[in-house]
Amino acid sequence: MLGLKARDSASQERIRDILDGRDKSLGYWVALALHGLILLTAIAFAVSTVPELPEHARIILTWFERIAVAIFMFEYFLRIFAAKHPMHYIVSFWGIIDLLAWMPSLFMTAGGTVALRLLRLMQMVRILKVIRYSRALQRLSRAFVSVHAELALFYIIALFLIYISAVGIYFFEHEVQPEIFTSVPASLWWAIVTLTTVGYGDAIPVTLGGKLFTSLILFMGMGVFAVPAGVITSALVGHEIEDIEESLEKIESSAEEKAYRDRLRRSKSND
Structure with missing residues (x-):
């Protein structure tokens, strides 16, 4: 049991190092990929506001947003799993930012123009994730x-x-x-x-x-x-x-x- 716990702890630390860009083999590439994803989601959001955008382009942007949300969601729960103190991470500044990076997109179908605009604005919080990397x-x-x-x-x-x-x-x-x-x-x-x-x-x-x-x-x-x-x-x-x-x-x-x-x-x- 002690060996399993030590191995578990080491694997969690490795995951933290990879996600935070500190790991020598994978950290740089993971940070670069997340940087690129954040930048692309910001560009995609700006493009989606163009009124005369073709329908097929809107469909592509919608699917891209769904894939990005899935990646951010996976990263969030992976960070919870790898955190030394999961609750501390959840209520921390970065935990809230990581949550807001994907959760508003799940409620984009909420009724009301004001609510929709607020959710769209909250989506842009994910840009702050760049600071982490x-x-x-x-x-x-x-x-x-x-x-x-x-x-x-x-x-x-x-x-x-x-x-x-x-x-x-x-x-x-x-x-x-x-x-x-x-x-x-x-x-x-x-x-x-x-x-x-x-x-x-x-x-x-x-x-x-x-x-x-x-x-x-x-x-x-x-x-x-x-x-x-x-x-x-x-x-x-x-x-x-x-x-x-x-x-x-x-x-x-x-x-x-x-x-x-x-x-x-x-x-x-x-x-």
Whole structure:
């Protein structure tokens, strides 16, 4: 029984390594195939929205979607089987993403336009699966996790600035343009596109006070929304340094181990 359990554990670990792309023989090819499948499903979904698409093309896309769903479903249950703690995986972020990669397609026949659109939108969650198989994206994900507190503080400040901007432009422009800046909630749209320096031009200030206020908001927007890029870049560089140090430690330890074995071999030969 103990031998069977050990063999079971080893096979489960091998499956995890293959699915996560760590296995030396099959990991790369499995990750590449899943990458390609995710990309093709995204392209297929975009093509399926073309109104004048021929009927035979829609049938091909439908069958391709069914095959992709079957593969994603098989991968999901295989991960549950191979997980050290299946329930931890099921309720984890990646477990939910893997579930949403195939489950919405099973309910695409649900009635109601809103429900159908929501299910179609949830299908696109499978694109996030790419992060699981990309080391660069994994490093970016680690960077986001390491600076999540700083980013949360930034977004709180950004929301506060958006609200203040909406209130300010409402007071400056409401009397002159009551049909555009009808209320503070309606002014939030102007605040968002102005702070992000997009400026669609559908709502612009005409008063002197409104223009001066807008100039101030634009300068603040350029400064405030550049902060996350710096924070994330710093975190990425920090993780890169950690990875390099870890690699150097491994190289040093392997070199020391090799030197020790050489000394041991020489001492035995001398004896």
